[in-house]
Amino acid sequence: MSQRVPIAAEHVLHHFLGISRALAGRLDFQSMIEAVSEEIRFILPHDHLDVSLLLDDDHHLSAYETGLHTAWSDFAIHPLEIARSPIRSLLLGVEPYILSDDAMVDERFQFPGALNTPIFDARLRSRLHVPLRARGEVIGALSCSTHLAHFYTLDDVRHTQHVADLLASYLYALRQTEQAKQLAIAEAQIRAREEGLRLGVLRLTQELENERQRIGMDLHDQTLADMTRLHRRLARLQLQDSVPATELAPVAQALHESMQELRLIIDAVKPTILQLFGFVEGLEDLLLRSVRNSGLAIVTQLRDDTDGLANDLAEPQKIALFRIIQEAVNNAIKHAVPHAIIVEITATASDLCLTILDDGLGLDSASRLETGGIKNMQIRAQLLSAQVHIDKGRNGKGTCVQVCLPLPAPL
Ligand SMILES: Nc1ncnc2c1ncn2[C@@H]1O[C@H](COP(=O)(O)OP(=O)(O)O)[C@@H](O)[C@H]1O
Ligand SMILES: [Mg+2]
Numbered sequence: 001m002s003q004r005v006p007i008a009a010e011h012v013l014h015h016f017l018g019i020s021r022a023l024a025g026r027l028d029f030q031s032m033i034e035a036v037s038e039e040i041r042f043i044l045p046h047d048h049l050d051v052s053l054l055l056d057d058d059h060h061l062s063a064y065e066t067g068l069h070t071a072w073s074d075f076a077i078h079p080l081e082i083a084r085s086p087i088r089s090l091l092l093g094v095e096p097y098i099l100s101d102d103a104m105v106d107e108r109f110q111f112p113g114a115l116n117t118p119i120f121d122a123r124l125r126s127r128l129h130v131p132l133r134a135r136g137e138v139i140g141a142l143s144c145s146t147h148l149a150h151f152y153t154l155d156d157v158r159h160t161q162h163v164a165d166l167l168a169s170y171l172y173a174l175r176q177t178e179q180a181k182q183l184a185i186a187e188a189q190i191r192a193r194e195e196g197l198r199l200g201v202l203r204l205t206q207e208l209e210n211e212r213q214r215i216g217m218d219l220h221d222q223t224l225a226d227m228t229r230l231h232r233r234l235a236r237l238q239l240q241d242s243v244p245a246t247e248l249a250p251v252a253q254a255l256h257e258s259m260q261e262l263r264l265i266i267d268a269v270k271p272t273i274l275q276l277f278g279f280v281e282g283l284e285d286l287l288l289r290s291v292r293n294s295g296l297a298i299v300t301q302l303r304d305d306t307d308g309l310a311n312d313l314a315e316p317q318k319i320a321l322f323r324i325i326q327e328a329v330n331n332a333i334k335h336a337v338p339h340a341i342i343v344e345i346t347a348t349a350s351d352l353c354l355t356i357l358d359d360g361l362g363l364d365s366a367s368r369l370e371t372g373g374i375k376n377m378q379i380r381a382q383l384l385s386a387q388v389h390i391d392k393g394r395n396g397k398g399t400c401v402q403v404c405l406p407l408p409a410p411l
Contacts, residue, residue: 004151007043012159015042019163023170029053029064029076032174036167037066043159044152046144048124051132051167053140053175054091055079061091061140070118084115087129093138097157098129102149119145126151130161134172142167201383205316220266227259264293279310279318283343286326291341294333299340306347313352313405320380321354321403324388327373328356328401335367336360338398351404359398363390377403 022035029051037049050065050072060079063072082091086109089095100106102125109116118124124145132140142164144152234252237243267289280302287300304310310318325343332341338360346353369375374390381388386405393400 048145068122086116100127103127125149128152130164132168202316301342304345324377332358353404356401
């Protein structure tokens with residue numbers, strides 16, 4: 001049996017207070033355990049001290065140790081199954097404490113699958129284990145061990161239990177804080193990823209648009225200028241008698257038409273009105289210009305029921321929506337032969353919707369929707385997380401294209 005001199009009650013109390021003081025301000029398990037180990041040593045001499053903490057899944061535990069370094073340290077990072085812990089009966093609430101005079105021969109620690117190698121590696125003989133309880137439940141265990149056999153007594157069990165009761169609420173609070181912190185980090189990471197993705201898409205849209213405008217400018221400054229020069233040379237040739245006018249006239253006409261088309265393309269890639277004035281004004285201009293250029297008698301109407309909500313969108317979003325509407329309006333003019341084209345802007349609590357209606361011929365079964373302009377509309381919408389629906393128009397006549405953009409939830 002132990003030959004230790006019993007420690008006086010007032011000294012025990014003094015060290016309990018010391019443990020309390022050592023705990024204050026400790027914000028991680030390891031430093032908490034090291035501080036406690038130093039203070040507890042006076043009441044309870046030990047060569048090894050460890051704390052096991054049950055995890056929320058009810059099947060695993062983490063372990064933190066001080067004194068000697070054993071394989072149990074790994075369980076601070078890689079949790080161990082409770083079923084493999086040598087003190088599982090205590091952790092599961094079956095035993096009120098475990099006191100072993102010689103753990104190296106104690107059959108309680110030896111069962112199939114038991115992770116008991118640290119006992120032998122570190123030659124831990126006397127062992128004493130008491131539960132850590134918080135809110136009436138076992139949340140883990142405090143364990144002390146020495147190399148000497150027959151060292152601890154029932155008095156030690158009582159003292160250790162007091163220390164464990166003191167520690168438990170600190171450990172519980174620390175674990176809750178730790179979990180809340182992990183959760184907050186995980187949430188922040190998800191938010192950052194989503195935001196990064198969203199910003200990436202917006203930046204990509206902006207870059208595509210910049211590129212498009214650059215091509216538009218090159219076409220204007222280079223190609224259109226070249227074509228204009230060619231046109232002038234042709235006009236001069238037409239004045240000379242050596243070349244028959246009948247041969248040159250169709251060439252000059254074809255060139256003139258190509259230049260007209262090129263101007264339209266250049267116009268389309270430069271939504272200057274959109275950038276200078278705003279989304280609704282840009283749309284108004286688009287409708288009027290497209291119809292005027294078509295030379296067709298089409299009535300247009302633009303209705304904004306949202307009080308200019310679209311103007312508050314990010315620039316790349318506005319541009320992408322503008323391009324989608326531009327294609328829908330062009331399709332209506334090109335394919336539908338309509339009397340009227342109506343563009344409506346509406347909003348629900350969750351979405352901003354843009355609807356382009358025509359009262360023309362409508363889509364037919366031969367319409368190819370997988371390539372070309374409509375496909376582009378869908379890709380642009382996807383990049384914005386918006387949806388495009390294409391259907392028959394009002395009263396089954398013509399075509400209705402609707403694009404709905406989810407709005408951020410109000411704060
Ligand atoms: N508003 C519309 N009215 C009638 N048909 C349409 C309309 N919009 C599109 N279509 C049909 O859908 C086809 C695919 O459109 P789109 O992908 O924009 O290609 P493109 O305009 O180059 O032909 C068109 O060729 C046309 O047959
Ligand atoms: Mg088209």
